Structures are given as C-alpha cells and as structure tokens.
Amino acid sequence: MFLWVMLMSPIVTGVACGLIGHPKIREIVHGIGSVITFVLVIGVVYEIAQKSVVMxxxxxxxxxxxxxLVLAIIGIVSFTASLHSIGYMRQExxxxxxxxxxxRNYYLWLHLFIATMLFVPIVNNLGMMWVGIEATTVVSAFLVAIYRKAESLEAAWKYLILCSVGIAFALLGLVVLYSSSVQVYGAAEDRLNWTFLIHAAQPLPAHLLLLSFVLLLVGYGTKVGLAPMHFWLPDxxxxxxxxxxxxxxxxLLNTAFLAILRMFAIVMRMEGVAFVSHLxxxxxLLSLFVAFPFILLQQDIKRMLAFSSVEQMGIIAFGIGIGGETGLAAALLQMFNHAMAKSTLFLTAGNMTQHYQTKNMSRMRGALRSMPYSGPIFLLAAFAVSGAPPFSLFTSEFALTATAFVQGHWFVSALFLLIIAAIFGVMVYQSGRVVLGVAPSRSEIQERFGWRVAPLFLPLLFVFAFGLFIPREVQGLLQHAALILEGRAQ
Known part of the structure; x- marks a missing residue:
C-alpha cells in the first residue's frame, strides 16, 4: 500500500499542476506535492533499511x-530540482x-517523469522494468522539447530515436532471458520475476544468459550513457x-543502470563469469577515455557537464567490473555521490545561464563575484565531481582504486588513475574560466537568496558529509546491496 501511495503522489501532483490555470496556486500544489513525494520516498527507503526487503x-x-539506493537518489534529486524549478521557471x-x-506542461511532465523513475526500482518483473524505463524516455522527451525550438526538438527526437533503438536491444535480451527460463522451468507468468530468477539462474543455459546480458548491457547502456552509445546525452x-x-x-542514468545491475546479479550466480566483469x-574505461576530449574542448557549460556524466557512468562501470564486496560497494557509493554533485552542478549552471543569458563559457566570467551563492557552490561541486578531497566522490573513487590494486589489476588501475587525473585538471580549468576573472558589466547585479539557491544546499550537504563520515546504516545498506550483486545475498 505504501509503495502505491508513493507512486500515486507525483502522478496526482502532475495532473493537478497541468489542470490548474492560476500560477500561484499551481506553484503551491507543486511545492506541497513535491514535499509529500519526498517524504514518502524517504519513508520507503527507511522501511527497506529496517526490513531488507519490502513487497x-x-x-x-x-x-x-x-x-x-536508487530510490534515495531519485527522491533527493527530484525534490531538489522540483523546489529549484519554482524560481528557475519564474525567471524563464x-x-x-x-x-x-x-x-503547465512542464510541471505535468516533471512529476510524471518522477513517477516513472520511482516505478523502475520497485517493480519485480524485469519485463515491467523495461516498460518503466521506456516510459521514462517518452515522458522526459517532452521536458527536453519544452522550449519548442529547433535545437530542443532535434535533441528530443535524437533522444527518442537512439534510446528506443537501445531499448529494443534490451527487449531482445529479455526475450532471450525468458526463453532460457522457459526452456529449463517451463512457461509461467513469473519467469521474468527477479524473485524467481535470482534463485533459478544457475541451471539456466550459460550461453543464453551471457547473450542476454550483452544485449541488455548494450540496450540499457544506451540509456545510461556508456560510450559509444552516449550520443543522445549531450544534446x-x-x-x-x-x-x-x-x-x-x-x-535517470542511475535508474537505467539499476536494470544492468539486476541482470549482472543474475549472471553472477553462474560459474566462470569473468567475461561479464571484463566486458x-x-x-x-572506454567511457572515461571518450569523455575526456569532449570535456576539454567544450564551450557549452551544460554539454560539458553532460560529458562529465558519461565519465562518471564509466567510473561506476569500472567499479562494477572490478567487483568484490568493497569494489561493488564503492561503485554504488559513487553512484549516489555523483547524483548529489552533478545535480548541484546542473542547477547552478542553470542559474548562471539565466544570469549571463548564455550557455557559452567563454562569455561567463567572475561568477564568484557577481553570483555570491551560485558561483561558490558551482566551484565546490566542480571540485567534488572531479574527485578532490575532502568531498564524497574522493572517498568512493579512492576505495575503487585501492580495491583494483589489491585485486592485482595493475594495468587497468594505472589507466584509470591517469584518465581521472587528466579529467580532474580539465574540470578545474573549465570551472575556473567561469567563476574567476572580471564579470561583464551587465552581470554585476548581485544574486538573491531564494528558490534558485536554497534547495542547492540539500545535495551539497551529502557531498560534504559523506566525504567525512558515512553513517553505519548507509554502510550496511551499501554492503548488503554489494552482496546482492555478488550473488551472496538476496
């Protein structure tokens, strides 16, 4: 019942916002609905932490x-973005x-987008999970195209087409998985249920399971933004x-990654799965190397952050491939840390584009002075997402690297360190271009504390706090999730 209420909250809020004509009343409904959804999501996360499993x-x-883990990410990021939307959309x-x-359409699709993302982590059937991920594509495409300009419409169509092609590969992978399940156990309605497959995977034909995983990795990897399937993401x-x-x-990227992790956990029940980890x-690693030159040469601030997301998804995939309880837990922690830092960066970048009336970083200067809130927050979040201490991403990336060396992956660990060090330098350089220097005369108006600033402190709090101390409850949740991926828990 609690799960149903959590799903219905953003749906009801979105429909109400789409029907309400008065702007102030719409904002009030949007704000109240966002708070209710956030409280319900955190309530579900707390219940899972207490019981391990909720059905x-x-x-x-x-x-x-x-x-x-994924619900917590969706809850915090969507709550922050929803509150920020009030001030941001007023300015637009x-x-x-x-x-x-x-x-009105923006608020409608925003809350429906939240609902579709919340559906994916809690559905048992992998086929229904596929439906949920496809629904996130359709709904979020309306947000991409909301300005109805040539560039936004082109980006939305590109997003729909490429992700639909990718999701078709994922569907084919599910067909193969279902076929292997029926071949051994016979036809039944639960043959794609996670609760069934997690116990029944070992007797399944290994070649079909591996083929299914490859198809799902390519398919869902397109939605995740792993290179070379990432071309929709920057636009x-x-x-x-x-x-x-x-x-x-x-x-969204982490929601899609969950589908890969579910299949990864099933395949890990087999013998001899080194091929899967290596893939x-x-x-x-490919995502890391592909992202680097684009971050270096990018002039559009939001495209730069998008390619940074490709890099971060590569880091998470690197940790999953390294494996081991510590490596997997560190990869999952990286997933959470990146969500907090990157959402902060995108929101502050939005404030900057409105302030400077451009997304071109060469025309942004002196944000530390002209934007006394967004400028420092952007700089801190940029250092955090680059992996600088004492922020939380340094903790998870250090754990990933240490695990890789301990397991004897010397060569790939050296490559990993080389590329993240290079990206660190590039991100600091690009961020410095924006926040330092003399601001253009037209941008000397001081930034005010309000809806566009206050919500930023929520994800920033986690970026700071988890770099210094990770609560025992969070550690336990990450360790149990890592054991699920290893095949040693359910």
Whole structure:
C-alpha cells in the first residue's frame, strides 16, 4: 500500500499542476506535492533499511537494498530540482522563454517523469522494468522539447530515436532471458520475476544468459550513457531546462543502470563469469577515455557537464567490473555521490545561464563575484565531481582504486588513475574560466537568496558529509546491496 501511495503522489501532483490555470496556486500544489513525494520516498527507503526487503501487490512490487539506493537518489534529486524549478521557471517566463501553457506542461511532465523513475526500482518483473524505463524516455522527451525550438526538438527526437533503438536491444535480451527460463522451468507468468530468477539462474543455459546480458548491457547502456552509445546525452542534457537536466543526469542514468545491475546479479550466480566483469570494465574505461576530449574542448557549460556524466557512468562501470564486496560497494557509493554533485552542478549552471543569458563559457566570467551563492557552490561541486578531497566522490573513487590494486589489476588501475587525473585538471580549468576573472558589466547585479539557491544546499550537504563520515546504516545498506550483486545475498 505504501509503495502505491508513493507512486500515486507525483502522478496526482502532475495532473493537478497541468489542470490548474492560476500560477500561484499551481506553484503551491507543486511545492506541497513535491514535499509529500519526498517524504514518502524517504519513508520507503527507511522501511527497506529496517526490513531488507519490502513487497506488495502479491510480489508485483519488490524493493531491496539496491532499490533503496536508487530510490534515495531519485527522491533527493527530484525534490531538489522540483523546489529549484519554482524560481528557475519564474525567471524563464519573465525572460520570455516560456508561456503559461508551456509552464503547465512542464510541471505535468516533471512529476510524471518522477513517477516513472520511482516505478523502475520497485517493480519485480524485469519485463515491467523495461516498460518503466521506456516510459521514462517518452515522458522526459517532452521536458527536453519544452522550449519548442529547433535545437530542443532535434535533441528530443535524437533522444527518442537512439534510446528506443537501445531499448529494443534490451527487449531482445529479455526475450532471450525468458526463453532460457522457459526452456529449463517451463512457461509461467513469473519467469521474468527477479524473485524467481535470482534463485533459478544457475541451471539456466550459460550461453543464453551471457547473450542476454550483452544485449541488455548494450540496450540499457544506451540509456545510461556508456560510450559509444552516449550520443543522445549531450544534446538532451543541454536543451532541457536545468532542473530537468539535473534529474536526467542525477536520477535517470542511475535508474537505467539499476536494470544492468539486476541482470549482472543474475549472471553472477553462474560459474566462470569473468567475461561479464571484463566486458563491464571495458565499457567503463572506454567511457572515461571518450569523455575526456569532449570535456576539454567544450564551450557549452551544460554539454560539458553532460560529458562529465558519461565519465562518471564509466567510473561506476569500472567499479562494477572490478567487483568484490568493497569494489561493488564503492561503485554504488559513487553512484549516489555523483547524483548529489552533478545535480548541484546542473542547477547552478542553470542559474548562471539565466544570469549571463548564455550557455557559452567563454562569455561567463567572475561568477564568484557577481553570483555570491551560485558561483561558490558551482566551484565546490566542480571540485567534488572531479574527485578532490575532502568531498564524497574522493572517498568512493579512492576505495575503487585501492580495491583494483589489491585485486592485482595493475594495468587497468594505472589507466584509470591517469584518465581521472587528466579529467580532474580539465574540470578545474573549465570551472575556473567561469567563476574567476572580471564579470561583464551587465552581470554585476548581485544574486538573491531564494528558490534558485536554497534547495542547492540539500545535495551539497551529502557531498560534504559523506566525504567525512558515512553513517553505519548507509554502510550496511551499501554492503548488503554489494552482496546482492555478488550473488551472496538476496
């Protein structure tokens, strides 16, 4: 029942916002609905932490520690972006970029986007998970195209086409998985259920399981933004409103990654799965190397952050490929840390693009002085996402690297360190271009504390806190999730 209420909250809020014509009343409904959804999500995460597993609707819904991690990410990022949207969208309307009809549609699709993302981590059937991920694509495409300009419409179509092609590969992988399950156990309605496959995977034909995993990795990897299937990501992230970009990068990519992790955990029940780990590791390193030159040469601030997301998904894939309880826990921690830091970056970048009236970093200067809130927060978040101490991403990346060396992966560990060190330098350089220097005369207006600033402190709090101390409950959740991926827990 609790899971149903959590799903219905953003749906009801979105429909109400789409129907309400009065802007102030719409904002109030949006704000109240966002708070209720956030409280419900945190309530579900707390319940999972207490019980390890939560089920409902005759096991149609199933939520474990992996679900809790992704739900926490979706809850925090979407709550932050929703509150930030109030001030951000007011400014967009004031600047003439949106009219009231587009604004109503924005709030409608924003909350439906949250609902579709919340559905994915808690559904038991992998086929229904595929439906949920496809639904996130369709709904979020409306957010990408919300400005109805040539660039945004092109980005939305590119996003739909490439992700639909990828999701078709994932569907084929599920067909292969279902075929292998039916071949051994016979036809039944639960043959794609996580609760069934996690116990029944070992007798399944190894070649079919491996083929299914490869297809799912390529298919869902397209949605995750792993190279070389990442081409939709920079366009969609740069054209969407910044709160939507924060949710795309901070929440959606991790939601799609969960589908890969579910299949990874099933395959890990087999004997001799080194091929699977090596394949994920390869995609991770490839994503890192592909992202580097684009981050270096990028002039559009949001496209730069989008390519940084490709890099971060590569780091997570690297950790999953390294494996081991410590490596997997560190990869999952990296997933959470990146969501907090990157959502902060996208939201502050949105503030900057409104302030400077451009996304071109060569025309942004002196943000530390002209934007006394967003400028320092952007710089801190940029250092954090680059892996600088004492921020949380340094903790998870250090744990990943140490695990790789301990397991004897000397060569790939050296490559990993080389590329993240290079990306660190590039990110610091690019961020310095924006926040330092003399601000243009037209941008000397001081930034005010309000809806566009206050929500940023929530994800930033986690970026600081988890770099210094990780609560025992969070450690336990990560360790249990890592054991699920290893095949030693359920």
């Amino acid at each position: 409902a609707a005759n096991q149609f819904f199933y939520a474990d520690s992996l679900s809790a 309307v004031a600047d003439g970029h949106l009219n009231d009809v587009q604004l 969609a992230h740069s054209q969407a409103p910044s709160p939507a970009s924060a949710m795309l990068s901070g929440a 994920v590791l390869l995609f991770g």
